[in-house]
Amino acid sequence: MVIAPLSADVLCNGVNMKITITKNEQKFDQRAAWTIIGQMLSKPNSVIGLSTGETTKNMHKIVSDIYKANPFLTEEVRIFNVDELTNLPRTYAGSCFSMIKTQICDNLNIPEEHFIMPPTFSDDFELECRNFDESLEKAGGVDLQMLGIGWNGHIGINQPGTPFHSTTWVSPMDPIFEARVRKETGVDDNYPLGGLTLGIKSIMNMKKVVLIAKGKHKAEIIKKALKGPVTTDIPASVLQLHPNCEVLLDADAASML
């Protein structure tokens, strides 16, 4: 029987991690939204990393709705997304830039210069990766990252096999996702698509990470990531070694723990 929200320090391979389990998806969305708002209220010039996807859509909406009803200080907040697609227009509705801009930045009146994102086109993506890392460092380092997890344990676009010492880089896309993006954008097959993502090392250097997952389809990978060995086969498992990582799950995602 799950009592919500249930917080516990769970021993994962010898490491204590705070895991919060909400009784349903709605409570998860609210809890996740308040984590972001709490960070903005406690440190108005926070640097906050977000993730795109189904896990985060509602939480971004709740943050926006709360701001609309009761505006709070956002002029100094810096927002970025943990990853971005490359070689397609930023205006594509599926670019992380577009999604985060419309889901949260515009709604919260975050000044444009405080939305830190790499470009989607460049002649030198290696340089863009260094620039992205440097902009976050210059802003004071990442205070909070709301971090989604993919079905195979990927974080950002660090797919299984990514070395733990990776810094920000352009990773190949998952083939199923790539096919969808090509269909939606019409980008030619010969033109390379990729994902610029903060690397595992960059994520491990953040001051606080909250790993977020909801739904039954995430239960198995959450079990592997939190209770299994720390391995590059499951990139999210490295978070067991992060000094300040919390986990927020709904009851379905936690059902195999």
Ligand code: GLP
């Ligand atoms: C994509 C994104 C990740 C995100 C993951 C989970 O791969 N690049 O940042 O965390 O999907 O997405 P969803 O929340 O839709 O399951």
